[in-house]
Amino acid sequence: MTHVSTIYEDDEIAVSFLDARSADLLITFGDLATLWSEGNFYGRSVAEKLSLSTLGIMAKKPNWYPCSSIVALEARVRQLLTKFRHRTLHGSSMGGYACVKYSALFAADTVISFSPQWSISPFTTLGHASGWVSHFTSTMTGMEIAPADVGGKAYIFADPYDKSDKFHRRMILEQCRDAVEVDVFGASHSVSAVLAGTSNFDQILKACIANDLSLLRKVCNAARRRSDFRAYIVADRALSRHPKLVATALLNADVSRSAYRQFCRDKGVRLLQELAGAFPSKELADAILPHLAKGCDVVKLLMTAGIPHDRSPVLQTCHGTSLFYDLELGRCVHGISASGRYVPLTIQFVDRRLSVGLKTVLGFAVIATHGDGSLSTAALADEDLFDLRVSYSLSGLLCLRSRNYYVAAEPGGALICNRSEAGTWESFTVHLK
Structure with a gap:
């Protein structure tokens, strides 16, 4: 059973220590998307699964890990670090910058850096920090990674087709001639997402420590080909x-x-x-x-999209049926196919609002709801009806809603607007007729 404790905190960073009783130590730095939250740190799940003792360093804001805070932290944990045989620093993006920048300070043996920046200063990055320059402050002046900052064997992972990441990696390599370039094609700035997973990190960590470049590239290539993110x-x-x-x-x-x-x-x-x-x-x-x-x-x-205008969007239910207006009953139902008395329901904008209705020779007839929850056309009704609107549930599913109720497609063909919550029967999909 691993134990996690907070061992350092100031206005800029918070640091946790996971004691897994391992001989080697992993030191991680969080990225911009994973700022500090109580009890969590970048890579915790992987560290726990691999039983790796880990020093998790997390920024409290987009500060690119101020030197004063990291120097104070190192002094606090210096004695602790001596207990470990091998030290690996790891991070992505902002964290990737920090694990290279402070690798000499922490006497790193291995550095695994995903998509790092060399700097985010607008005065030195020549337009290659547009996504991060808004976070730059005068206190970051001189933040560029320099030769004296780099310690251990550094592996810099980046997509060579991403112009910004390519620039930053080149600048880092100029400061650290012994660093190894690891290409992750098709990852853009999301190398960490493409290479995500406990098994992937375990193999990458072992390959970097052993300096087995053949295995490292084999692992990365296999991971990126499997990655949904890379496909996107x-x-x-x-x-x-x-x-x-x-x-x-x-x-x-x-x-x-x-x-x-x-x-x-x-x-x-x-x-x-x-x-x-x-x-x-x-x-x-x-x-x-x-x-x-x-x-x-x-x-x-x-x-x-150039789709012919005679093709209309048709609403379908979870039962595999479509929504129709029954001319004989004067009510909306759902079924398998239209024939004679059944007219398909469709959707289109009416008065800048997406509405459900049917096409007639007189135009678009909007569907509304009766007090008993049944659905009919507003044009044909002789009683008060309530607006029926197209909306979306919290899970992102398309729903039909009137007042505070949802339309449900009940088994047997009935459509009724009386549900207070949207579930499977109350969810619809859109297809072209």
Whole structure:
């Protein structure tokens, strides 16, 4: 059983020590996305699974680890560090900078740095710190990594196609001629996400300590090929120049992968715009539509992607059925297919609001709800009805809502607006007719 305790804290940093009784010590620095929170530090989960004693150094704000705080920390833990046979420093981005910058101070044997900055000063980075320059303050003047800062064998991981990271790695290598470049193609600035995982880090750590470059590159290449994050980045980079290639890959992709769902959600509309009707848009839109997170994106996709106007978005239920208006009953139902008395329901903007309705010779007839929860057309009703709106649940699923209730698709074909919470029956997907 490992024990974690806070052993140092000031206004800039907080430091935890995980005592796993190991012979070697891992010293980690958190990145900008993982600022300090009570009891947590960068790499804790991996350290616990690998039973690695770890000194977890966390910034309390985007401060790039001020020298005064780190020097004070080193003095506090100097005696503790002597108990360990081997010291490895590790971090990503802001943390990647710190593990190189303070490697000599902590007498590191090995440094594993993911996507580090050399500096974020606008006066020395020549435009290669645009994402971080807003965090630069006058107290950071002189923060650049210098030869005297670097100790141990340093491994600098970066995507050589990321212009900013390539610049920073080159500047670090000029200060540390013995450092090793490790390329992680297609990772952009997210090397840590592409190489994430306990097994990956264990193999990377062992390869770096042994200076086994062949094994190190083999591990990294295998990890990046498996990475959903890398698949997303590669597709995003190819989107402008090779939209047809991206579309083909998307239609043949494993739909269970998180990268597939995320790409459809973030880039689906843009992909169809890039294609501008030069691809089988219906099949592609059918693949993308269920994953879009916002109703306005659905309409934008249909209006701007070159999809023929006679194709309308159809709402489908968790039962595999579609929503229809029953002309004989004068009510909305759900079923397998439209025939005669059943008119498919669709969605479109009405008075700047996404509404549910059906197309008629007189125009778009909006659907509303009765007091008993049934659904009908506002145009045909002779009683007070309540607006029916397209909304999204907390989990991002499309729902139909009126007042404070959700529409449920009940087994048997009934649609009823009387649910206070949105679950499976109250969730819908959008497909092209």
